[in-house]
Amino acid sequence: MFEPLHDAPDSRARTGVLTTPHGQIATPAFIPVGTRATVKAVLPETMAELGAQALLANAYHLYLQPGADLIDEAGGLGAFMNWPGPTFTDSGGFQVLSLGAGFKKTLAMDAKGVASDDVIAPGKERLAQVDDDGVTFKSHLDGSKHRFTPEVSMRIQHLLGADVIFAFDELTTLMNTRGYQEESLRRTQAWAERCVAEHRRLTTERADKPYQALFGVVQGAQYEDLRRRAARDLVPLGFDGFGIGGAIEKENLGRITAWVTDELPDDKPRHLLGIGEPEDLFTAVESGCDTFDCVAPSRVARTSRLYASTGYFNLKVAANKRDFGPIEEGCACYTCQHYSRAYLHHLYKTGEYLGATLGTIHNEHFIVSLVDRIRASLADGTYADVKADFLGQYRSK
Structure with missing residues (x-):
């Protein structure tokens, strides 16, 4: 059912595969x-x-x-x-x-x-x-x-x-x-x-x-x-x-x-x-x-709190009203590929349900992708660099 694959040399961190009747889960x-x-x-x-x-x-x-x-x-x-x-x-x-x-x-x-x-x-x-x-x-x-x-x-x-x-x-x-x-x-x-x-x-x-x-x-x-x-x-x-x-x-x-x-x-x-x-x-x-x-990524997205590599922010603030760029440059999520901060700001300010949908897509993608990146770094030995790079940016504000 569970097969450990890689153990990190300097911590308890590891990768593995959890097998279920409906498919495998690569861990973490x-x-x-x-x-x-x-x-x-x-x-x-x-x-x-x-x-x-x-x-x-x-x-x-x-x-x-x-x-x-x-x-x-x-x-x-x-x-x-x-x-x-x-x-x-x-x-x-x-x-x-x-x-x-x-x-x-x-x-x-x-x-x-x-x-x-x-x-x-x-x-x-x-x-x-x-x-x-x-x-x-x-x-x-x-x-x-x-x-x-x-x-x-x-x-x-x-x-x-x-x-x-x-x-x-x-x-x-x-x-x-x-x-x-x-x-x-x-x-x-x-x-x-x-x-x-x-x-x-x-x-x-x-x-x-x-x-x-x-x-x-x-x-x-x-x-x-x-x-x-x-x-x-x-x-x-x-x-x-x-x-x-x-x-x-x-x-x-x-x-x-x-x-x-x-x-x-x-x-x-x-x-x-x-x-x-x-x-x-x-x-x-x-x-x-x-x-x-x-539940946090979806819950906070409904309040307009969104994750970014430099830390989370509130999309309702006025600075986003005329920002026609994505939530985060380089993000591969559907929301960032197709919608601007200005549009999401409008959705949240007017209480439109679509704001919660697009914000949740981004937040869930952000967290899922972060753990995917952590998993890959454990496998190839670059975990320490990935951690330092991410936290250095995320705490930069």
Whole structure:
């Protein structure tokens, strides 16, 4: 399933090939996020044209709407969204617990306040309650009550039919106490064991379906002993690969992921969940991660924040109003080949949907291409030069 190819001589970075029923993924690889079976505002065909090798969707959202059974009836996630390549689904734990705490995507990652075991965003209602068996939560759509357990998450993901699926885990924030982190880790390990058992049962029951690779998820917050213990405890369970999850402060990203990859086997792929900013990609690769996903490129594009080699910028600012050049000279994306900054400025200022489409195409291409460049440089030994060149320009502003 996974074949490591090149190891960098001076870091944990490596290249490899991840083989799935719907094609191979050359790693390192960025996996764009299509939360509800779509990368917002962009055709699946366009995602393939800009270089995406795989897409990731979210089990929580697809369970609520349109329903995992409907997607199974349609032939699985790829067939449903007209995407012929590999697909990933996360377990739903991120959304169940982050929305439950009211933080949505941020999860108090920059929190510096007093530790607490009842973390909730100011002015928000708790939508999720965790116990040793699973999580009871209210839908963010209509307030209806639902329950996820490891077995439920596995059944949903089997119905969705992605090539790579993730074990159900408890996501904590950096505001939780050390004691709660330890309790959560015990719970996540027990859930991982239940996920493996249910995955095996469903694989046998649905033997006519392509095999789905199950990745265990390593938690442990910012504590080295917990992260290392979590990784070591997951390895004997026989997972096909591993995800590295949890809220991680940017300045600690490399150190924490390195703790984890040190404990994981070399012949299994490692996926870093929720990381996709340009500078973070170098850190992730150097710490030994093979794939990573993040909704950021598409989300920030919808607000007119676009990436360029000299750093990101806001296309709505007045300086772009009469700039008839592309977003970035030399960029091979469809947007830069056919549209000007002035036109995109107009689209964003007037609220036209096409602005989000063209901006997302550029941002996703920028990140996918950057990781492609990193992968090629690891193979030919020029990684240090590529990193220095990119970051030197990107930080120049």
